[in-house]
Amino acid sequence: xxxxxxxxxxxxxxxxxxxxxxxxxxxxxxxxxxxxxxxxxxxxxxxxxxxxxxxxxxxxxxxxxxxxxxxxxxxxxxxxxxxxxxxxxxxxxxxxxxxxxxxxxxxxxxxxxxxxxxxxxxxxxxxxxxxxxxxxxxxxxxxxxxxxxxxxxxxxxxxxxxxxxxxxxxxxxxxxxxxx
Numbered sequence: 679x680x681x682x683x684x685x686x687x688x689x690x691x692x693x694x695x696x697x698x699x700x701x702x703x704x705x706x707x708x709x710x711x712x713x714x715x716x717x718x719x720x721x722x723x724x725x726x727x728x729x730x731x732x733x734x735x736x737x738x739x740x741x742x743x744x745x746x747x748x749x750x751x752x753x754x755x756x757x758x759x760x761x762x763x764x765x766x767x768x769x770x771x772x773x774x775x776x777x778x779x780x781x782x783x784x785x786x787x788x789x790x791x792x793x794x795x796x797x798x799x800x801x802x803x804x805x806x807x808x809x810x811x812x813x814x815x816x817x818x819x820x821x822x823x824x825x826x827x828x829x830x831x832x833x834x835x836x837x838x839x840x841x842x843x844x845x846x847x848x849x850x851x852x853x854x855x856x857x858x
Contacts, residue, residue: 714835719777721822738856743783
Protein backbone atom coordinates (compact mmCIF):
# COMPACT_ATOMS: atom_id res chain seq x y z
CA UNK A 679 0.00 0.00 0.00
CA UNK A 680 2.86 2.41 0.88
CA UNK A 681 4.51 1.70 -2.47
CA UNK A 682 1.30 2.47 -4.37
CA UNK A 683 0.83 5.72 -2.45
CA UNK A 684 4.45 6.69 -3.09
CA UNK A 685 4.06 5.96 -6.81
CA UNK A 686 0.87 8.05 -6.94
CA UNK A 687 2.63 10.96 -5.20
CA UNK A 688 5.54 10.69 -7.63
CA UNK A 689 3.14 10.65 -10.59
CA UNK A 690 1.36 13.76 -9.27
CA UNK A 691 4.69 15.57 -8.84
CA UNK A 692 5.68 14.53 -12.37
CA UNK A 693 2.36 15.77 -13.76
CA UNK A 694 2.77 19.12 -12.00
CA UNK A 695 6.34 19.47 -13.25
CA UNK A 696 5.24 18.67 -16.81
CA UNK A 697 2.40 21.20 -16.60
CA UNK A 698 4.79 23.87 -15.27
CA UNK A 699 7.32 23.10 -18.02
CA UNK A 700 4.59 23.39 -20.66
CA UNK A 701 3.46 26.76 -19.27
CA UNK A 702 7.06 28.00 -19.18
CA UNK A 703 7.61 26.75 -22.74
CA UNK A 704 4.95 29.19 -23.94
CA UNK A 705 6.20 32.09 -21.82
CA UNK A 706 6.39 35.44 -23.57
CA UNK A 707 3.64 34.48 -26.01
CA UNK A 708 0.02 35.56 -25.94
CA UNK A 709 -1.57 35.19 -22.53
CA UNK A 710 1.81 34.28 -21.02
CA UNK A 711 3.59 37.51 -21.91
CA UNK A 712 5.22 38.99 -18.81
CA UNK A 713 6.34 42.44 -17.78
CA UNK A 714 8.28 43.92 -14.89
CA UNK A 715 6.68 46.65 -12.78
CA UNK A 716 8.29 48.25 -9.74
CA UNK A 717 6.69 50.62 -7.28
CA UNK A 718 9.47 53.09 -6.54
CA UNK A 719 10.33 54.38 -3.04
CA UNK A 720 8.01 57.38 -3.32
CA UNK A 721 5.10 55.09 -4.27
CA UNK A 722 5.84 52.78 -1.33
CA UNK A 723 6.14 55.68 1.14
CA UNK A 724 2.89 57.18 -0.17
CA UNK A 725 1.17 53.81 0.32
CA UNK A 726 0.17 53.41 -3.33
CA UNK A 727 1.20 49.75 -3.67
CA UNK A 728 -2.30 48.39 -3.08
CA UNK A 729 -3.87 50.83 -5.56
CA UNK A 730 -1.34 49.88 -8.25
CA UNK A 731 -1.89 46.16 -7.67
CA UNK A 732 -5.67 46.72 -7.73
CA UNK A 733 -5.49 48.40 -11.13
CA UNK A 734 -3.50 45.53 -12.67
CA UNK A 735 -5.79 42.92 -11.15
CA UNK A 736 -8.93 44.73 -12.29
CA UNK A 737 -7.50 44.91 -15.80
CA UNK A 738 -7.32 41.11 -15.72
CA UNK A 739 -3.57 40.58 -15.44
CA UNK A 740 -2.13 37.81 -13.30
CA UNK A 741 0.54 38.39 -10.68
CA UNK A 742 3.43 35.97 -11.21
CA UNK A 743 5.92 37.36 -8.69
CA UNK A 744 6.23 40.07 -6.08
CA UNK A 745 8.71 41.10 -3.41
CA UNK A 746 9.56 44.04 -1.21
CA UNK A 747 13.25 44.85 -1.16
CA UNK A 748 15.81 47.55 -0.60
CA UNK A 749 17.70 47.39 -3.92
CA UNK A 750 21.47 47.59 -3.89
CA UNK A 751 23.40 50.15 -5.91
CA UNK A 752 24.80 47.26 -7.97
CA UNK A 753 21.33 46.02 -8.92
CA UNK A 754 20.14 49.54 -9.74
CA UNK A 755 23.20 50.39 -11.83
CA UNK A 756 22.66 47.24 -13.87
CA UNK A 757 18.93 47.92 -14.20
CA UNK A 758 19.49 51.49 -15.41
CA UNK A 759 22.69 50.70 -17.40
CA UNK A 760 21.37 52.40 -20.56
CA UNK A 761 21.07 55.70 -18.65
CA UNK A 762 24.62 55.63 -17.20
CA UNK A 763 25.79 58.56 -19.35
CA UNK A 764 22.86 60.82 -18.45
CA UNK A 765 23.52 63.70 -16.03
CA UNK A 766 20.75 62.49 -13.70
CA UNK A 767 22.08 58.91 -13.36
CA UNK A 768 23.63 59.40 -9.90
CA UNK A 769 20.49 61.09 -8.54
CA UNK A 770 18.35 58.27 -9.99
CA UNK A 771 20.43 55.59 -8.24
CA UNK A 772 20.34 57.52 -4.92
CA UNK A 773 16.57 57.99 -5.21
CA UNK A 774 15.87 54.36 -6.08
CA UNK A 775 18.03 53.12 -3.19
CA UNK A 776 16.53 55.62 -0.72
CA UNK A 777 13.73 53.30 0.38
CA UNK A 778 11.96 50.03 -0.27
CA UNK A 779 10.81 49.03 -3.75
CA UNK A 780 8.02 46.57 -4.57
CA UNK A 781 9.12 44.52 -7.58
CA UNK A 782 6.42 42.63 -9.49
CA UNK A 783 5.98 40.45 -12.53
CA UNK A 784 2.60 40.67 -14.26
CA UNK A 785 1.37 38.29 -16.94
CA UNK A 786 -1.29 38.51 -19.64
CA UNK A 787 -2.10 39.31 -23.24
CA UNK A 788 -0.05 42.31 -24.47
CA UNK A 789 0.83 43.07 -20.85
CA UNK A 790 3.99 45.05 -21.71
CA UNK A 791 2.20 47.50 -24.00
CA UNK A 792 -0.92 47.72 -21.84
CA UNK A 793 1.05 48.23 -18.62
CA UNK A 794 2.91 51.15 -20.19
CA UNK A 795 -0.41 52.76 -21.07
CA UNK A 796 -1.74 52.14 -17.57
CA UNK A 797 1.36 53.75 -16.04
CA UNK A 798 1.24 56.85 -18.23
CA UNK A 799 4.12 58.87 -19.62
CA UNK A 800 7.46 58.97 -17.80
CA UNK A 801 6.91 62.69 -17.31
CA UNK A 802 3.72 62.95 -15.22
CA UNK A 803 2.91 66.33 -16.84
CA UNK A 804 2.36 64.41 -20.10
CA UNK A 805 0.27 61.66 -18.46
CA UNK A 806 -3.47 61.53 -18.88
CA UNK A 807 -5.85 61.40 -15.92
CA UNK A 808 -6.76 57.78 -15.25
CA UNK A 809 -3.17 56.59 -15.62
CA UNK A 810 -1.15 55.85 -12.50
CA UNK A 811 1.27 58.72 -13.10
CA UNK A 812 -1.53 61.01 -14.28
CA UNK A 813 -3.40 60.40 -11.04
CA UNK A 814 -0.56 60.31 -8.51
CA UNK A 815 2.53 62.15 -9.81
CA UNK A 816 3.61 65.75 -10.25
CA UNK A 817 7.26 65.63 -11.28
CA UNK A 818 9.39 63.23 -13.31
CA UNK A 819 11.94 62.71 -10.50
CA UNK A 820 9.18 61.18 -8.33
CA UNK A 821 7.04 59.26 -10.78
CA UNK A 822 5.97 56.42 -8.44
CA UNK A 823 6.43 53.42 -10.72
CA UNK A 824 8.63 51.76 -13.33
CA UNK A 825 7.43 49.48 -16.11
CA UNK A 826 9.31 47.62 -18.83
CA UNK A 827 9.17 49.42 -22.19
CA UNK A 828 9.45 46.32 -24.41
CA UNK A 829 9.27 42.54 -24.24
CA UNK A 830 13.09 42.43 -24.49
CA UNK A 831 13.44 44.87 -21.57
CA UNK A 832 10.90 42.87 -19.57
CA UNK A 833 12.91 39.68 -20.02
CA UNK A 834 16.10 41.40 -18.93
CA UNK A 835 14.54 43.18 -15.97
CA UNK A 836 12.65 40.12 -14.71
CA UNK A 837 15.83 38.02 -14.80
CA UNK A 838 17.69 40.79 -12.99
CA UNK A 839 15.18 41.23 -10.16
CA UNK A 840 13.83 37.65 -9.82
CA UNK A 841 15.20 34.13 -9.79
CA UNK A 842 13.18 31.59 -11.76
CA UNK A 843 11.98 29.82 -8.59
CA UNK A 844 10.51 33.11 -7.32
CA UNK A 845 8.00 33.24 -10.17
CA UNK A 846 4.79 31.29 -9.77
CA UNK A 847 3.16 29.67 -12.76
CA UNK A 848 -0.52 29.16 -11.99
CA UNK A 849 -3.80 28.74 -13.81
CA UNK A 850 -6.20 31.63 -13.44
CA UNK A 851 -9.78 30.36 -13.51
CA UNK A 852 -11.10 33.82 -14.40
CA UNK A 853 -9.32 33.85 -17.77
CA UNK A 854 -12.35 32.54 -19.62
CA UNK A 855 -14.24 35.60 -18.37
CA UNK A 856 -11.52 37.98 -19.60
CA UNK A 857 -10.31 36.45 -22.88
CA UNK A 858 -12.35 35.06 -25.76
